[in-house]
Amino acid sequence: MTTDAFLADCRARLAFDLLSNTWNAVVLWALRDGPSRPVELRERIGGISSKVLTETLRRLQFNGLVDRQVHPDAPKRVEYRLTALGGTLLVHIDAVGAWAFEYGDAVLAAQEAASPPGPQSLSSCSQDRPMA
């Protein structure tokens, strides 16, 4: 853990990569309250297209974080749920979510302090999530 620590230490990177895209964390978070169907997830999340949701779920599944189940009912019924592994990661995602609740304002304050004088910038929510 001294010189070329990080490249060598790719284990940690692996996890960071897992969270370094727009939807993985959000979708995992959306699965916190139990198995859900895609429609449910979509309305719960908001602003994610069906295509992207599927991609994300498949990606999570590929990494062993999510499990897909098809109930052979009359109208096909699909459910996604966290795997045990996914559950262990969710804990930390939750923690980050909680962090946001506590310090989100501080971040927004810093952003406003940093950005120019622009008077009417305050962001209540919705559209304005400026930069990564």
Place this chain on the structure above:
Amino acid sequence: MTTDAFLADCRARLAFDLLSNTWNAVVLWALRDGPSRPVELRERIGGISSKVLTETLRRLQFNGLVDRQVHPDAPKRVEYRLTALGGTLLVHIDAVGAWAFEYGDAVLAAQEAASPPGPQSLSSCSQDRPMA
């Protein structure tokens, strides 16, 4: 937290966005052991260009997570350090890093189990970090 929970709940999103790019988390992590100069960070991280490092640091600074200090020495000397706010987030990033140490193998196993028969795929590290 019922219907349109997540969009409303943009606080959490704000934090997820903070981690939803390739370098933010890694750089924060690289700052865990105290103030560092860009060169140090670069060699510690590995694989990040000077340009991208600067961009990342500036972005973190913009969000109030990192602090930039210029020592007016003979050869200009710049240091970046975590802010108090950044420290509070680092805790959780650390947790994710630790998670990776514990469950990284499980993820890789899942990946291999999922991908076709391909015999010689085992990834020790280095280049092969397949997908997000």
Place this chain on the structure above:
DNA sequence: CAGGATCCCCCAAGATACTG
């Protein structure tokens, strides 16, 4: 409703070169 297939756009991130 689940989720493929397509087309398209944009920008994060890489490479390279230059300044103080």
Place this chain on the structure above:
DNA sequence: CAGTATCTTGGGGGATCCTG
């Protein structure tokens, strides 16, 4: 060594249409 300026690209992610 710190940082900026350009140019380029890959692919994530949006929109739309179509199927079982």
